[in-house]
Structure formats: C-alpha cells, structure tokens
Amino acid sequence: MLVFITLFNSCDVVKRVKPNEHLITKNTIIEDDKVNKEERVNNIILQKTNSGMNSLLGFPLKLHVYNLARPNIDSIIDAKVLSDSSKVRWKTKLLSKKQFDKEIESRKNFNNWLKRTGEAPTIYNEDKTIKTVNNLRKYYYSIGWFDNEVTFEVNKDSTKRAQVTYNVVKKKPYFLDSLNPIISSPLIDSLYPKFIKPTLLKKGEQYNEQNYENERERVTNYLRNAGFYYFGQDYIRFETDTIDTNHKVNTDFIIANRLIRTEDSTRVAPFKIFKIKEVNIFTDENFNNQYKAISDTTVYKNYNLYSKEKLRFRPKALTDAVFINKGDIYTDLARSRSLRYLNDLQMFRYPSIEYIENPEDTTLTANIYLEPKKKYALSLDLDVSQSNIQTIGFSVTPGLKIRNIFRGAETLEISGIAAIGASKNRSDDVSSFFDINEFGGNIRLTIPRLFTPFNTDSIIPKYMSPSTAINISTTSQQNIGLDKQTLSGLLSYNWSPSRTVTNTLELFNVQFVKNLNTSNYFGVYTNSYSRLNNIAQDIGYITSNENLSIPTEANQFINDVLNENTSLIPEDEDFKTVHNIEERKQRLTENNLIFSTSFDYKKDKRTSIFDNDFSIFKWRVELAGNLLSNLSEVFGSSKNENGNYEVFGVAFSQYFKTEIDYIKYFDLGRNNVFAFRSFAGIAIPYGNSNSIPFAKSFFAGGPNDNRAWTAYNLGPGSSSSTNEFNEANFKIHLSAEQRFSLFGNLKGALFVDAGNIWNVLDNVTDDRATFTNLNSLKDIAVGSGFGLRYDFDFFVLRFDTGFKTYDPSEQEGSRWFRSYNFRNAVYNIGINYPF
Template identity: 60%
Template sequence: MKQTFKYILVFLSFAYLLASCNVMKRVGEDQFLLSGNTTMVNGKKVNTEAINNSYYQKPNGKLLGYPLRLHIYNLARPNLDSILKDKIYNDPKKLAWKTRLLSRKQLDKDVQSRLDFNAWLKKTGEAPVIVDLPKTEKTTTNLSRYFISNGWFDVQTSYSISKTDNRRASVTYFVETGKPYILDSISEKIASPVVDSLYQNFKKESLIKSGEQYKETNFTNERERLTSALRNSGLFHFGQDYITFDIDTIGSSKKVFTDLIIKNRSIRYEDSIARVPFKIYKIKQVNIYTDHTYTNKETETLDSIEYKGYKLYSYGKLRYRPKALTDAVFISKGELFRDLDRSRTYRYLTDLKVFRYPNIEYIENAQDTTLTANIYLSPKKKYDLGYEINVTQSNIQTIGFSLSGGLIIRNVFRGAETLEMSALGSIGSSKDASISQDQFFDINEAGGNIKLTIPRIFFPIRTNKIIPKYMSPSTRISVGATTQRNIGLDKQTLNGTLNYNWNPSKRTTNSLDFFNLQFVKNLNPDNYFGVYQNSYNTLNDISNSIDYNNGEDLTYPGQTDQFINDVLTGNTSITPSDDDFETVSAISERQNRLTENNLILASSFNYVLNKRENLLDNDFSIFRFKFEVAGPLLNTFSRWTGSKKNANDQYEILGVAFSQYMKGELDYVKYWDLGRKNIVAVRSYLGMAIPYGNSNSIPFSKSFFSGGPNDIRAWTAYNLGPGSSQSINEFNEANMKITLSLEERFNVLGNLNGALFVDAGNIWNIADNVNDDRATFSGVDSLKDIAVGSGFGLRYDFTFFVLRGDIGFKTYDPSYDLGERWFKDYNFGNAVYNIGINYPF
C-alpha cells in the first residue's frame, strides 16, 4: 500500500509540475504562438490531407487537447551548459566547495548528467511553434504549387494573421482557384521509329486523355508506364529521362496543348555525345553459375551442361537437377529483353530458399543487338541445425524443462526442395506432484514434425497453364504427431497436410489445403471435471441442493457421471422444466463434446488481397477470405463401403465419428493515414461454420471464440458469449462470430504512441445441437446481443516490433438483462488489462 501511495504521489507531482508550467514560457515578448491554421478555398473551409501537408508550420501537437510535448520542452533550461559553467566552473569559491564534497570527476559526471537530462527534455518535448512570416509565405507558395499541379494555373493565394492579447495567433490562408485547365490536343514527337511503332500499341492505355482536367501526377505516372512498357519490349538502353512533355497554354481558352517527346538514345564518348535510334535487343544466351562465390570466381568451371537452351556451370559436380533451376528463370534464349523477366527471376530464385540473393548481369554483344544474361547463384549451407532449451513456470506447473531442435536440409532431392525435421520434448512437475504418489515429473510431452517444401506444384496433372511459374507456386507436405500427459485430459494428435501456395500478383496470395488431416485422441477423459472446475462446482452445487450425495461432494468420474445420468433419466427430484435440468443437460453436452475424439479431413482455400505497399504505408486495406469443407470424402467412402452407423447415427472410421462441416470467414482491415502519425484503423470480421451430415456440432478446435488482446479487448479470451447467455464454462465457443473494431492511433512523444478504441462483437450457435435461445443466433434480433468494449492503450515502437498495452472497459454487456447493459461494469476494477506484441489488426 505504501509503495502504491508513493507511485501515486510521484505521478501527481509530475502532473502538477506540467500543469503549472506556462505554455508561453519560451515564447518571446514580440513573438506569437501558432494556435491554428485554416485554409479557405473559394470561400469554403477545406481540411484535406494534401492541404495539411502544404503547411510549413503546424501548431504544437496535443494529447487529448493537452500540449504535453510543449510542456516537457518548457521544463528544459535554455543554455544550461553556459549557466553551469558560470555558476560552478567560473566561480573559484563554489568550485572549491563543490570539489570538497565531491571529487572533480564526480562533479563533472554530475554536471554531465544534468546536461544529458536537459537535452532529453528538449529532444522528447516539442519547441513552441512561433508564427514565422517567411514560413507563412512558403506555405502560400506550397498551396499555389499544389493547385497549379492539379490544373488551376491562375490560382491566387494570400493569408491573414489573427493575433490575440495573450500572444497567440492563427493563420488563415485564402485560395482563389479560378477555372481549371483542360487537356486538349495531344501529339507525339518520337525520334526512333521502333519506339514510335511500339508506342502505338500502348497509346490506348494512356493516362493523359483529352477532355480531362490537367493533373501533374498523371504525367508522372504516364512516364513511368511508358518506361516500363518499352523496357519490357526489348529496349535495353531505354530510361525514363528520354521522355518529356511540352505543355502549352496559349490564349485564354483554359486549354492545355501537349506534345509527348521521346528522344533518341544518347551514347557518351570521351569528347562527344551521339544520338542514335533505339534498337530492340534479344537474349542470345543464358548462363547459370550454380555455385558462384568470391573465392572461386576466377576458377575455371569443371562441369557444365546445356538444358533447354540454358547453359549451367558448376565449379564441382552439378548438385541440382537442371529443370529445378531453369524453371526458376524467366529469361529465355531467343526472347526479347524484358525487365519483368529479370524481376521475376530474382523473386523466384530467392523464394527457393536455397540460394542467397542472386546476381543477374547482362552483357551486350557488340556484333549484333543481342544480350548474354549471366545468373550467379551462391548456395546456402546444405544443412542447418538448431536447438532451444527452456525452463518454464506457470500457475499449474512448479517447474518445467523443454528441449526442441530442428534440422533443415536444402536441395534434398536435387530439385531445390527443403526438408525440415523438428522434435520437441518436455517434462514438468505440477503443483500436486509433491503430495501425489506418482513420480515427481508428472507432466510430459513429446512430438515431431516433418515438412517438405517443393518449389512447384506437385500434382499428377500439369498445372502450368492454370498456375504459371511467374506466380511462384510451391507445395508443402507435412506430417506431425504429439503425445502429452499433463493434469488435463492427456492427448495424442496426428496431423498431415498437402498444401499449395501461389501469388497471382504482387498483392494477391492464394493458398489451397488440398487436404488437412487431424486426429485427436483424449487419453484421460475421466479427468474432465478435474480440468473444468467451474462445471464441476456448478454440478456439485446442484447435487447438494437436492441432497443427492448425503451432503458430500461428488467424486469424479463415477459419481458425477452417475448424477448426470440420473438427472437426465428422471431419477432425481429435478424435472425437465427446472432450470437446473437445463444446466445439467448443458454440462453433459459440453463434457461429451470436449472429451470426444476428433477425426477431421478437410480441404480449404484461402485468398488474401493486401494493398499495403511497404511497412511505412499507413493508408491501405487487406481483404481475407477462407472457405473450408470437411468430411465429404470420408462420408462418400463410408457409403461406398457400406459402413454401419453407431448409436448416434454417425459413421465411424477406426472407432471415431469423423467431422463434417462447412466453414467460411471474411476479414477486412482498412487504414487511413491522417498525417502527423495519426492513423484510423477499422476491422470487420464474419465467420460461420455449419455442421451437416455426420456431425451436429463443430469440433472445438474449429469453433470461434471471442475476447482477448486481439479481439474484444474488454473481455478476456473465451470469456464472452455465446450470445446473452451467462455461461459458466472456462472456454466459451460457438460456430458463428461477428467482430467490428475501430481504433485511432496517435503519437504521444518519441516512440511512444497512444490509442483509443471501440470493439464490438460476439459469438453465437447456429444450426447445431445447442438449444439455449440465449446462445443461439435467430436473426437480426440477435444483434442486440453484440457486446461493446471501449478503452485506451499505449504502444512503444522498438522498430522491429511494437510492445502494446491496452485497457478495455465493458461498455455494453449482453450478459445482463435488457435495459441494464450499458456501462454496468465500466470501471477500472472490472477492466481487462491486455499486453500484446504488435498491433491487434
């Protein structure tokens, strides 16, 4: 308590210190603090991102309306080094007194620490933004340039400064655009005949079109488009500098006359420059050096082979099947030079993951207009071995040790394949081990996984026409198994996957699980109520309420199973109309669901459209779609073989009823960059899984949950829903989910950022064996059970990752009765504190 009071006192003292600082402390008597910018365009206020980016001066940033960084800056003392020098070092008496208390070295260190802290205040804070006339005039120039670049050539700009008695001032910028200029005739002046001929093929896609308003960005983008198109048509020496636009606005007709000018190629000699027409270049030869290194670059090659027009060289025995390498090269003998082929070759060779970044160079043949392409490959090590040892502790484990290791073998079958083998082993001691008759290490797990990645589609039928190699197709085959013994249900799992990946475009990723096999066997289902204590306590309370076990607690599994059976068969005083009967029935259904063995054979397709250009792009969207279907093959097999159904009318394979369901997911994320490190992000998610045929419910591993640091942050994971039910379960899950999130992110100071957020959503059961109306989605009316959480957070950007802390408050809680759901537990005592890595979406 004393420690908490200490922290509160420090915080209040710091807050008082900031609040008592005069915001005008560092503003001179004849200076004015900038309080705001306004731009009036043709008499109307405009506040777009482009306008904001034109301001040379912007007011000091604020956190929730408070200029925190300005106050921090004001805490720093100007010219502190001179002050300390005059007060200490230039005063012999004070210096002598100081050095008697401290050594000279300690004194210097103390002075330097004060200087460092003062410098930190300046760096962390933000100097007051003083209205500066030259910068204000530069802003008007920026505004003029912006409107001129978008076709308003007659734009007029001015400004006025409104000053107050407390030395604050705001600037208003006035823009009169006039009428925009429209593109009229567009003519071409192309010097090289071959370029002129090619241009006629590209002309119809031109971004500069007669009748449209002049925009400078269209001319810039047209230059880039033409350069790319011509360099992908054999013009090896062509560059963007050869393209210019001559723009004429003669007269007062507000029309723009444009000449597209493409010059001849320039060749620079020692004392002159010659202009010659461009020529189309073809690839004469492609050489692939398969094991190029700095040490052997001067060594004569010992092995070479020609395969489908390619020449492959090696400094020892060729370690790769030729087809594996030539399939990764898009530069072909006899074809035109294309920049696109070079970039695709770079990407595909890198994606093989058996070479370091390749080097591609073109050598011009002087005798003709041909090129020799040399591709230099530097192999990575064939074998990589890694391991990791961990010591862990948790609320159920006093101590645990784990050892994991992995072996990577590259080019395992000489086709640039990568084989990864990993294994995991762990032992631990539960908190009950010391009082148990069992061995001390009563928790253990062992498992292994093998994954083979093939850099092409591995399929009996040729797929080159459907998925061409420029899409970087790959195949992943994996098999894994684990067995674990803990204080839970204990499990054995077996999984196998055949997966295909390809990228139709730079922004699009497709993934197909041709099949995904999962088998889960619970080894200790009798310990169910030992794991799920909430369910046990509820069941035990109902038993005691009717004195079922003579006032004694139920033991499990014997007495708990017997009590459930007696209730459901009418052998107790509890009737089907009682609430306790429904509770016991729900506990029984969940017990059967979570202790049943699972056999899942599923196929799924995953589509991702990511419009983010790079890590610095904060104005983009991401769309994800996934569809999964499980069980139809096993169902067909069971019918064809005449398999009999069990007592629950289900087919079984190896004694396990296989799952059959369809599952779909839609996920959309959108970012808006508002400037000055202010970003608004929105996420919407809809997921639904429908059991059919051999199943009346979804496997637990395939169901949806709500809550947690990346979901509805006002609830912990698995703690929300389903619907408006007041669930007693440790893990709440269902087969339908809706999530909506809105978050504003802003800079606080330095690398510290803040966020305000609102999350909404819930899970429900639909078309399965759950009969609780409160947990079931019944249409639009069920949307009233969408939970709402709101809160705030802080994030520190370490560049390579973001450490995130969020506090979520239950704003609308559907577990309460209608009319009592808003702000029922809206306080810090019932808040959820989340810690996460990187952003939630």
C-alpha cells in the same frame, strides 16, 4: 480532468515564447470561401501547429514536455550551484566529488532529454509563410488552376498567439486538348498506336501534372518490356502550350533518340530492340571460388549451366525458375519474375542478373549468378514457462533444415518438441514433480512447384511461384488436460497471381485427436465440476460438507438428473445446467477425426512496413467430411448407436466453415493512423456431425480480440458462462483503433472492440448462447480502452487496458458501463499490433 488540462494548456503553452514572438495555434486554408481540410493540401504548410494543438482535447503534450526543460541549464547550474563555493564544498563532502559531478551531469542530461522528447514551440515566421504561399500556388497550378491567386492573413493577439489564414482563389481551370507525338526512333514510332491507347492524358480532363509523370512511367515500362533495353524515363518529355487556347492545354509528346556516351565522344542513335542471344546460369558463385575455373558445363533447353564444382541441382529445377529465354526480346518483366522466383526458392543468397550487349548483332547475353546457401541448417529453441496447470515447465525444440534434398530445390524441415513440467495439483510431491510431459515431431517438405500427376502450367503458370507443402506431425501429452494424442497430415498448394494476392489450397488436411484420460474431465474443467457439486449439495443429493468424487459420483449424478431420478425436473434451471454440462462434456471428450479441404484467398495491398494507408482482405472456406461420408455410403458402412459413420472406430466430423477478415488503415499524417478491422466466421455441422470440434470453434476475448475480456472468457451470447474455455461456431468481431505518437518510439492508442460468439445450427439448446435472429445482435459485447506501444524497429511491445463498456451477460438495462473501472479492467501484453 478536462478542467485541469484546459488550465494547464492556457497557462503554460507560451512559456518558452519570447515577448516579440507568437506561437502559431491554428492554420486555415480557405479555398474559394470554403475551408479546405484535405490532408494533402494542409501538408503543404511549412509551419504546422504543435502536435496535439488542434486535437479533440487541444492538449499539445510534447510542447509541454519541451517547456519543462530549462533553455539555459548550464548558466543556471553555474549561477545556483557551481558559483557558490560553500554549496559545492558541502555537497562534495556529502556525496563525494565523483558523485557530485554525476549529479550535475544527470541534471543536464535530463534537461536535454526533455528537449529531445518534447517539441519546440512553432514560432510564426513570415518568410516561411511566404514560402507556403508560393508552394500553394505551385500545387494548384499542378492540378490545372494556372491562374490561381494565394494570399495570407495573420491574426496576432496579446497572449503571444497567432493564427494564419491562407486564402486561395482558384479561378478557371485548364483542360487537356491535343496530344501531338514527336518520336525520333522509327521503331518506337511504329509502336505508338499500340502504347497510346491506354494513355492517362485524355482529352477533356482537367490538367494534372501527376498524370504526366504517371504517363511517363507507363510508357517507359511498356517500351522496356518491348525490347528497348537502353530506354529510360529521361528520354520522354512533354511540352505544353496554353497561349490563346481558351483554357485548353495542347501537349507535344516528345521521345528522343538514344544518347550513347563513350570514353571520348557522345553520339545520338535510334533506339533498337534487343533479343536474348544466350542465357548463362552460374550455379555456385561465391567469394571463395571467384578465381576458380569452370569444371562442369551442362546445356539444358537452351540454357547454359556452369559450375566450378559438381552441379548440385537438377538442371530443370534451376531453369524452371528463369523466365529469360533464348531468342526472346528483352523485357524487364522476365528479369523481375526470375529474381522473384529465385528468391522464393530460398536456396540462394542474393541472386543477381547481368546483361551484356553483343554489339555485332544487337543481342544481349544474360548471366545469372547464384550463390547456394548451406545444405544443412540446425536450430534449437529453449523455453521456460509457467501456466495455470504447471508451476514450472521446460521445453526444447530442435530443428534440422535440409535444402535441395532431392536436387530439385526442395526443402525438408524436421523438428521436434520435448517438454516436462510440474503440475500444480499433484498429490505426491516426490514421484510427481515432473509428471507433465509432451513429446512430438514434425516433418515438412516444400516443393517449388505443384506436385500433381497432371500439368497445371496453363492454369497456374510458373510466374505465380507455385509451391507444394507436405506436412506430417504428431504429439503426445501426459497429465495435460485430457492427455491428447494427435496425428495430422497436410497436402497444400500455394501460388501468387500478383504482388498483392496469395492463394492457398489445402487439398487434404487430416487431423486425428484421441483423448486418453477422459475420466479427468472434471479435474480439468473445475468450474463445471463446482457448479455440478453445488447443485448436488443444494438438492440434498450429497450433504453440504461432502463432494462428488471424480469421475464416478460426478457422472452418476449427471445420469440420475437426466433420467429424472432426483428432485429436479426438466423445467428447472438447475436441470438445464446439468444438461448443458453433460452436453459440453460429451463434445470435449470425444475423439475427433477431421478430413478437410480448404481454400484461402488473401489480398494485401501494403507496400512496405512503413505503409500506413492500405487494406488487407482475407477469405477462407473449408469443407470437412464429405469424401468420407460419400465413401461410407458407397461401401454401405454401418452407423453407430448415435447414427454416425465411423472410421477406425471414430465418428468423423462433417461441417462447412467460412471466415471473412477485412483490415483497413488510414494514414492521417504526423504519425496518426486510424485502423479498422471486421471479422465474421461461421462453422455449420451437418451430415455426420451435430457439433463443431473444439479445435475448429471460435472464441472471443484476449489481446488480439475484444481486449476488455480475457481469452475464451466472452460469450457465448448473453450467457454468463463460467467455463474455462467458452467457444461457439459463429462469431462477429469489429475493432477500431486510433494510433498516435507520444515521445520518440513510444506510441499511444485509443480503441473500441465489439463482437461476440454464438451457437447456431448445432446441438446447443441454451437460448442465451444461441443466435436465433437479428435481435441476437443486442448481445454484441463492447470494450474500449487505451494502450501504450514501444517500437523496437523489429517488433512492437504492446500494453493495452480494456474496460467492459457493454456487457451482454449482465441483466438488460444494466449492461452499459457496469464495470467500467480499473479494478475490473483487463490488462493485455502483446507483441506487435492486434491487427
């Protein structure tokens, strides 16, 4: 393959390069005799090599696609087809005139598509090279090397290729020395000692033009938040002096007076500090009522609330969202916080704030315009599905959203689910056709403040947009797995201390899961049943043509084995297998009561969906069962036969769980992104539990995990488990992915995934499935592969192919590349990127 690419590249890369032209195959910047590979500097070059030219394989795919196109397709078609009347007559008889015209048009369109999709060869241009030299000089000047020299050399060969080398000699840099303020407005001049302390222009540091721009922005923000409503960056300028200063930069920091323009004149005046005279909130502004008169006026805590109809909101609900206060000086911060809070309420369409100057007393009137959204919103989702348990299923999910339900900007959301389906293993085709069903409901109330019996403003002020969520949901399943019934309740608080940080405290999260059909365990987990049945046949418990009945004989066989009433003894592998099957069966069939408290911290530095150079850090900690355990001890509750406390006849779960997730993106330029993810999580049972509920366990594999294994199919540890759902209470996962552009919106990726799950500090005894010490890290599975992604702007459709690179379930010495082929590959289809 590499030989083919090399030959293809060498023979075809200059196909569209004319005899007197040269394809640029390499650009090099040599800075003081050393090659500079920094992306920021190399991006200054105007004529970049074709994409892929300097990659690992050196294969410019887009250039080759472009070269497949004919540069003069119209002339070729005219000469070879249209000019030959006999050929035209023959083809029009064969295809018809309309089809013939379509064929000619399709050939032209395909040729144009090759040109659009491909990439034209980068032909050496001396004028652009000279411009690059000038831009390099400007760049090095901007970071302190005022006397730099830049030259270039071009090496052209007989194969129509060229390599360009830019030589940079930086010479001696210049350093900041004095900073002299020249401020025209007395009020701003009086604040100079305060806002200059954190200056970015520090004496002794090397000159950097960007620091001047950042300083201009910093000072502007300071003054805009100090009451100077009309101040802008244009009023700040810097004048530097480097003449006879021995490579020192002396700077005049100039802030001019305000320029006031009227219809027929312009005048200059000192800047003044503006205060807020009035705050008016127009609560129901929209296009339809723009000419209506105000009919309802309310004054609440120095805020004037105006409505053209009856006021829909309690005044406090609106004024709590406003940080602009009567008598305060003007600040940009108060305006931005008010807009953010009003948007977070999700009650209004595009809220806006307007300031009007009162010339007679140097004050501002703040007018806030709100257009309420509709009170009621309906939704309906329909779905048709197929899975490993049903041939076909239909579901409907209706929803109702009620805004401002208690006139305090609260949102109530009510939704339900109703689903029916036909199971694959039904025995009666008539009566059981729609034997699968699931019904459920969910009620969620969102309150735009912390719903607590005490005041929390000093701890979590309102600029952090605090909110409370109260959620209650229930579901009931029939002929799905073990026929679960679930009931859950949640009380959580959410707040954002900054633009990048979000905190969530789930004060109470109660989940109750009841299994109604535990006798169907082996009907659901058929792999476990098959192993159990094979062992029973192998030891003569049943004949080779018999099968254990479910559940009676299967359960009886387990009891006989564990009570040593068969030929198996505890040292036998089959005995251990039966023990593990029973252990897993007991854990997955028991009812669960989880009463937990958790805290989530998320720091997301991504500035927009177009940002490809950022990091995301997430941490979660969860404690379950402590309150119920303490109450049980205080009230002297009795324990069951297993030594566990029970509530409503169910042993509640008690555990500690924590997760850490870190994602980092590196923008390599030219649509190349390197993405990395690391994850670690552990859940430790204690007190009233010796295992973790299935819903709180970790799993590995799948389209967003280790893509060389299907979901729930990897681990635990080095065990070669064939369970339908493999899970454990400790997980490590790492992923690295190189993403690059192919054609237009079609993108490619190369990835490596590593990780596994293990059992630790619980009741699992299988050594292969447990994490005992650092030597267990040898059981980390490694998958690698490639993927294609198509960007539809609003979502990304992803197709990944994963190969088992290191499989810990294989025998030691035979784990690397044992199944590294397309026949054993795992193909994943997903929406959006895996991380």
